[in-house]
Amino acid sequence: MALNMRSISRLVLGGASVTFGTVLAVTAATPVAGASTPTYAQADPAVQAGMGVIQSHNCGGCHTIPGIPGAAGTFGPDLGPHGEFPPVSGRPVIATFPDGPVPNNSPDDLAAWIFDPPAAKPGTAMPKLGLTTTEAAAAAAYLYAIQPDGSVAGLDAGGGDMGGGSGGSAGY
Numbered sequence: 791m792a793l794n795m796r797s798i799s800r801l802v803l804g805g806a807s808v809t810f811g812t813v814l815a816v817t818a819a820t821p822v823a824g825a826s827t828p829t830y831a832q833a834d835p836a837v838q839a840g841m842g843v844i845q846s847h848n849c850g851g852c853h854t855i856p857g858i859p860g861a862a863g864t865f866g867p868d869l870g871p872h873g874e875f876p877p878v879s880g881r882p883v884i885a886t887f888p889d890g891p892v893p894n895n896s897p898d899d900l901a902a903w904i905f906d907p908p909a910a911k912p913g914t915a916m917p918k919l920g921l922t923t924t925e926a927a928a929a930a931a932y933l934y935a936i937q938p939d940g941s942v943a944g945l946d947a948g949g950g951d952m953g954g955g956s957g958g959s960a961g962y
Contacts (some may be wrong), residue, residue, distance in 0.1 A: 833944065833945060834931075834935070834943070834944030834945070836927075836928060836931040836932075836944070837931055837932050837935045837942065837943070837944035837945060838944075838945070839928040839931070839932075840928040840929045840930070840931045840932025840933070840935075841857065841858065841932050841942075841945070842928075843921065843925045843926075843928045843929045843932070844858055844861070844929055844932055845858060845859075847919055847921065847925075847929075849861065849863075849929070850862065850863055851863050851865075852865040852866035852916075853865075853866040853867065853868065853869050854868040854869065854870060854872075855869045855870060855933075855936075856869075856870035856871075856936050856940040856941070856942060857932075857936070857941070857942035857945060865915075866915070866916065869933055869936070870936055870940050871936070871937075871938050871939070871940055876938060877936040877937060877938055877940075878894070878900065878933040878934060878936055879933075879934045879935075879936070880938070881894050882894060884899065884900060884903045884910075885903070885907070885910075885911050885914060885916070887914075888911075888913045888914075889911075889913065892910050892911050897927070897930040897931060897934045898927075898930075900930040900933060900934065901923070901926045901927040901929070901930035902926070903916075904919075904921065904926040904929050904930055905918075905921060905923055905926035906918050
């Protein structure tokens with residue numbers, strides 16, 4: 791199999807086609823010129839893009855989401871670790887209500903859910919938000935970057951409030 795940037799992107803990102811973000815992430819790891827001690831850019835472009843998508847589509851109006859300023863909604867599930875619930879990446883299902891679970895085996899599963907929730911689970915309270923597949927993949931990358939302590943891997947120190955919340959239900 792010939793490897794090109796797209797196939798490398800799929801291998802590295804589990805199918806999310808964010809080739810440009812991958813190139814930027816690799817490039818961002820180079821030392822800053824002129825620094826007295828080597829410093830490295832720590833921000834992951836895919837995670838930052840996801841943060842922007844989540845903020846611009848006001849996902850925090852319904853969900854509590856670590857690292858997103860003001861994202862303290864309680865209508866939808868809390869997407870951060872809380873109580874017995876791990877971060878999104880550690881949850882076996884995305885949604886459970888009504889009529890059974892939507893599996894959460896990868897960022898691709900979550901991106902498909904974010905792109906068109908009613909297609910994945912007819913009757914869900916989560917609406918189709920009109921995101922592109924690229925926006926949905928970016929949002930999924932952000933949510934998968936949430937760590938067990940509520941921090942968000944791939945954000946620089948200015949990433950916002952890293953605390954988890956406790957509102958919302960376990961699933962739609």
